[in-house]
Amino acid sequence: MPKIVDHDQRKVHIAEATWKVIVENGLEKATVRKVAATAGLSVGSLRHYFSTQSELLQFSMKLVTERVTQRIQSSHYKGDRVDIAIQALGEMLPLDEERKIEMEVWFVFSSKTLVDKKLKQLSEATFEEMHNGLINIMQFLQKGNLLKPGLDEKLEISRLHAIIDGMALHHLLHPDKLTYEKMIDTLTYHLKSIVERGNES
């Protein structure tokens, strides 16, 4: 009987090995050969799934976004709309080891897109996806009649997006300076500054 391999699962396994190589050795070292070795596969069987390094990197990067989306969709957040918004935004911050790795992969990948124009399209799509996620969260607060009057919707989104990615970057690079707790405190502080309590609906 032939061995049955779950191809999707195998691809995810390879992508995770790619993350590992990126985080430990840098993106430059994430060659098909090195990733195959880390995943415990032959170069040939890895090439069966990803014929080029570029395909491998793109899949690995897409998996980061998918994981974030999945976490948001499958989570059962507790509390009022503001609490829920904070928890959903937290999915985009490196709050545990898993998210730290995702963020690191994203960061290294992004710095690579500056010199490798082939990766540009995926980088743009990732940005858009996150931007849309933030729009959803703001609309969720709006529907609860929670946002202060007079806010500029578009500028609020670009501010929130900058706060999330800026903090993620700072925590990744300087975990002792912008600690886990301070990220959450800053995020909560920011949301409170745009929210008006007392007229939730």
Added chain:
Amino acid sequence: MPKIVDHDQRKVHIAEATWKVIVENGLEKATVRKVAATAGLSVGSLRHYFSTQSELLQFSMKLVTERVTQRIQSSHYKGDRVDIAIQALGEMLPLDEERKIEMEVWFVFSSKTLVDKKLKQLSEATFEEMHNGLINIMQFLQKGNLLKPGLDEKLEISRLHAIIDGMALHHLLHPDKLTYEKMIDTLTYHLKSIVERGNES
């Protein structure tokens, strides 16, 4: 008569060649050999100034911070305290080609510090320097009696720092999505949200 060389100027010239290589080819390619070729120098004379690639990178990175500091110190900003704060914060954003290159060098350098622990110390110092610059700007607004009552000083700094670096990153990676104008609008919007007009002193 021997040729007179301004050594400081020569080092800056080499650092700028390093930036050029980093921006065009990535940090991995910024070897002593490649930088020497770009600077129009022999490997030997480059080694006279920087004996290792690590020294070269560190000097090039320090120059980014120095340039930002110099610009802030030598500028003659116009307007009231809020206008001055916006202009000073603008020095930290990639608002023109020169600043874009600086920011790109910083970004590529930062992603490298994740895997190269030798660069960690300089990365920490750069973070601190910027953080202190932001504290100064907030204190400048405070002295003018301009900040809204009840703000949390520390959280305001970490929020502002995240906004600046987050926007810089977004503009660098996605200049069509977060345009120059939108960066300035978002920054101005943010400052207005924490400032109270009418009681300037």
